[in-house]
Amino acid sequence: MKKTLVIFLGVTTILLLSGTAIGYAMMNKEVTITFSDKEKTVQTDVLSGSLSDALEKEGFDPAKLKSQYKPSVEWDSPIKKDGTKVNLACNCSVSLKVGGKKEKKMKTTEPTVGDFLKEQKVKVDKSDQMNATMDQKITNDLAIIIDKVEKRVQKKVEPIDYDTKKKEDPDLPKGEKKVAKKGKKGKSIYQVIAIYKNGKSMVTDKKLVEKVDPVAEVVMVGSGEAKETAAEKEDTQLSSGSRIAGLKYKKTMAAETTGYTATGNKTATGTTPRRGTVAVDPSVIPLGTRLYIPGYGQAVAEDTGGAVNGNVIDLFFDTREEAIQWGRRNVTAYILE
Structure with a gap:
């Protein structure tokens, strides 16, 4: 009798343990869903459902999302692994305007502005001005404007006229003139720094770097009696x-x-x-x-x-x-x- 009871208890124990294993195998799978264009992260679980089921459970419209996003897993395949991470890449509309040229409109699944510009092979210099940051997320209908800024340094020479000095000469007949020393023009040399935005001059700074003084001309004017x-x-x-x-x-x-x-x-x-x-x-x-x-x-x-x-x-x-x-x-x- 005792032996029969022991066997019965053992079988019961095995059955109970087997049921636990089966129950564990049927547990919900935790899923973490991120959107490339949003900061929001969705954490949910599914028993044997798909990504579409998980999103619908959280109040999203899968049909609408399918027209906008590209997932890292299949929309309707069952999620088999607990702790599955899914990224939904937005197939966003983006407009791009570079250097004052005509605006271009296109679609991209790149997650950030920097990734998108790399995709488009657009180089942004340190001096350029942009209305977005490189790590900014790409969102639908985002407009990116890049103004090309350039600094040009040139030299400019401006002449300086000389003065004419008149001196009386009693040895010359009155009214007569004679150049005793020829005049020579001087010059001012400037460094001109111009800032151009999209090819148009915006700011100009002129700094005097060198100056050569003019030489005055000396003219003798007769003051003596006419001979x-x-x-x-x-x-x-x-x-x-x-x-x-x-x-x-x-x-x-x-x-x-x-x-x-x-x-x-x-x-x-x-x-x-x-x-x-x-x-x-x-x-x-x-x-x-x-x-x-x-x-x-x-x-x-x-x-x-x-x-x-x-x-x-x-x-x-x-x-x-x-x-x-x-x-x-x-x-x-x-x-x-």
Whole structure:
């Protein structure tokens, strides 16, 4: 009797233990579900269900999720392992605008902005400006804007005009001028730093890095008495009444004269300039007028000039030295008959 009881208890024990094993095998499986575009994590369990069942249990619409996400396991396959981790990658719509160019729209399952830019082979420099961070999650309809910022360094040279200093010289006839020292322009050298955003200048900074001072020009201005030349003395002696140097004249005029020499051009009247050719303002002295200029001699008005205005007469000389020697003189010009 005792032996029979022991066997019965043993069988009962085996049956109980076997039931426990079967019950354990039928336990719910814990599942952790993450979304690539959300911070929220879903933890649930299923007995013998699928990912779709687990999500539906937590109040999600599997059909809607299937159109938006790509899972790391099959949607409708049974979950067999306890502690299964599932990631739902969002197939998100993203717009991308780089360097002010036209916006592009596309789909991506990359989890972060950095991963998406790497996928698109877009390089972002340290100086560039972006409206998102590299570790920011990709969400549906995310707009990413990258402004390309560039710094350009250049040198700019600006000339500095020289001053002209005038000094009186009693050894020069009054009114005459002579350059004693030629002037020389200076320069300011700047470093210009320009910031460009998408190819357009936004900020410019100019810094002086070097300066070369100009050299002033020194001009001697005659303050002495005008010297009368031998020819002028002769003219004075010969002039009497309406004659000058034996030539009849009909009127006189005060004139400012300057010397010039050959330029290779014909005169305004088509002649080749020679000594005795003078340039005049035709509104004051008509072309073809015969003149007498003390110290120069007889002349004919055959030419004009851009700087010959009013009572100004330019006298032609055969050489540059003669023209320079004459310089600028105020004389009484005689209009011959």
